[in-house]
Amino acid sequence: MTATTTDSAALRAQLVNRLVADGFLHEPRWQRAFLGVLREAFVEQFTVHDPATGTYTRYDLAADRGAALAAVYSDLSLLTQLDAGGTATSSSTTPSLMALMLERLAVHPGHRVLEIGTGTGYNAALLCHELGDHAVTSIDIDPALVEQARTRLAEVGYGPRLIAGDGALGVAGARPYDRIIATCGLPRVPAAWLAQTREGGIILVNLGFALVRLTVAADGTAGGRFTDYAAFMPRRTNLDDTALTARDIIAAADRDGTICRAPLPDGLDERSLQCLHAIVHPHVHKVVVHNDDGDMYALTDPVSGSWARARPDGNANATVVTGGPRDLWADLTTLAGWWNEAGRPEPTRLGLTVASDGAHELWLDRPEQPVMPLPPA
Structure with a gap:
């Protein structure tokens, strides 16, 4: 330049x-x-x-x-x-x-x-x-x-x-x-x-x-x-913390775990769904790896110690391997299911109510139409 x-x-x-x-x-x-x-x-x-x-x-x-x-x-x-x-x-x-x-x-x-x-x-x-x-x-x-x-x-x-x-x-x-x-x-x-x-x-x-x-x-x-x-750098709570890189996320998901075959919802790579997923599950990190033999989704949650990886099979399903106390793939696909059924709303259709005690509730179009309480962070 x-x-x-x-x-x-x-x-x-x-x-x-x-x-x-x-x-x-x-x-x-x-x-x-x-x-x-x-x-x-x-x-x-x-x-x-x-x-x-x-x-x-x-x-x-x-x-x-x-x-x-x-x-x-x-x-x-x-x-x-x-x-x-x-x-x-x-x-x-x-x-x-x-x-x-x-x-x-x-x-x-x-x-x-x-x-x-x-x-x-x-x-x-x-x-x-x-x-x-x-x-x-x-x-x-x-x-x-x-x-x-x-x-x-x-x-x-x-x-x-x-x-x-x-x-x-x-x-x-x-x-x-x-x-x-x-x-x-x-x-x-x-x-x-x-x-x-x-x-x-x-x-x-x-x-x-x-x-x-x-x-x-x-x-x-x-x-x-x-x-x-919009996406800013996350607030730091410790000056010595080192953020996860894509390599770290892939490594965290590359382990032996519980194997299953699970649905592959439509629109997983759509920006609005990725945004919604980050709002609902803020500590889950996700990357998509593109290989000659197909894509792989890698997810990890350092807070709970959970992880998942999924390889689509081309038939609207994926082979999924998970570990830890939470099923990160099920969390993602459940959210994707709601998003698809709701007409794939953009973030501007979503709103938030925060109670004085810090409880969060997500809504669609108007506060009287709640979607879900957001898990505490």
């Missing part, structure tokens, strides 16, 4: 124009924020992954500013930290998703916002640009990231409240927030967030592979629809 100009302002304008043209950025106030906040101030060295080729390209603003700036102001996720297994644990996410979420949040001057997942600090800077420093609190599990973000924010003139801690606990001790936005993926919406959000306040969070926008009610519950496909 090469830059036609090293003028940061010109590149920011090009990015904003693209976000507007592609339908991600509508409001002039957020257009001004993306124009006014220098994204390169929050990254020095970063990596870009090309999913089409599987390749990773490393950029360094000091070594090749032109190429790095071109990447910074493209609609790309900039990976800034990796775990021991090579999985990204911090990034500056794609500007299109950031813009979409900021507009979905419906935040306005006078609101107080809690951001879960400080990361590089760039999203906090965009919030500060619109709301002012005093209105923004951001928390991250990684103290080093928090201090780095604090320095970079100060260098461009922003000073939000930054905290090192577990975002699932929120930040208590102050009057309730008007908005909570999570820039990391979670298995469930923490009950603490409901308690820390005012009546009528909004919580925007990534569950599975989708965003859900919840409004907090007077009785302490929260409810709302899934709005968009």
Whole structure:
């Protein structure tokens, strides 16, 4: 990737124009924020992954500013930290998703916002640009990231409240927030967030592979629809944790176990079903291996220690091998059966109600049409 100009302002304008043209950025106030906040101030060295080729390209603003700036102001996720297994644990996410979420949040001057997942600090800077420093609190599990973000924010003139801690606990001790936005993926919406959000306040969070926008009610519950496909890095509970790779998932499912022949439902590879499966069973990891002798589905749940692998036989059935206390293949096929019978709903037809004690119920089209309670995470 090469830059036609090293003028940061010109590149920011090009990015904003693209976000507007592609339908991600509508409001002039957020257009001004993306124009006014220098994204390169929050990254020095970063990596870009090309999913089409599987390749990773490393950029360094000091070594090749032109190429790095071109990447910074493209609609790309900039990976800034990796775990021991090579999985990204911090990034500056794609500007299109950031813009979409900021507009979905419906935040306005006078609101107080809690951001879960400080990361590089760039999203906090965009919030500060619109709301002012005093209105923004951001928390991250990684103290080093928090201090780095604090320095970079100060260098461009922003000073939000930054905290090192577990975002699932929120930040208590102050009057309730008007908005909570999570820039990391979670298995469930923490009950603490409901308690820390005012009546009528909004919580925007990534569950599975989708965003859900919840409004907090007077009785302490929260409810709302899934709005968009999205996938963030999962929230970390331990800085030493290493994420499972595709190789790990395949290895976990490659064991002796109980063998059976089971149905192969339609649509297993459809995006909407994969999204639903990730919402209902957030700790189950799934990959599909394509071989000359046919496909294989590999699933593992490190929380329960369960695993499964399935090889379709070409006759709407599969040879399945399972192990552990849960039958992961039965869980998947049961869910696929409901999804097919319901007309293969997209995530935007689904919604969620969260009780004050943290219980989750999934619904279809309207809250009065419940689908299932979600298992605790």
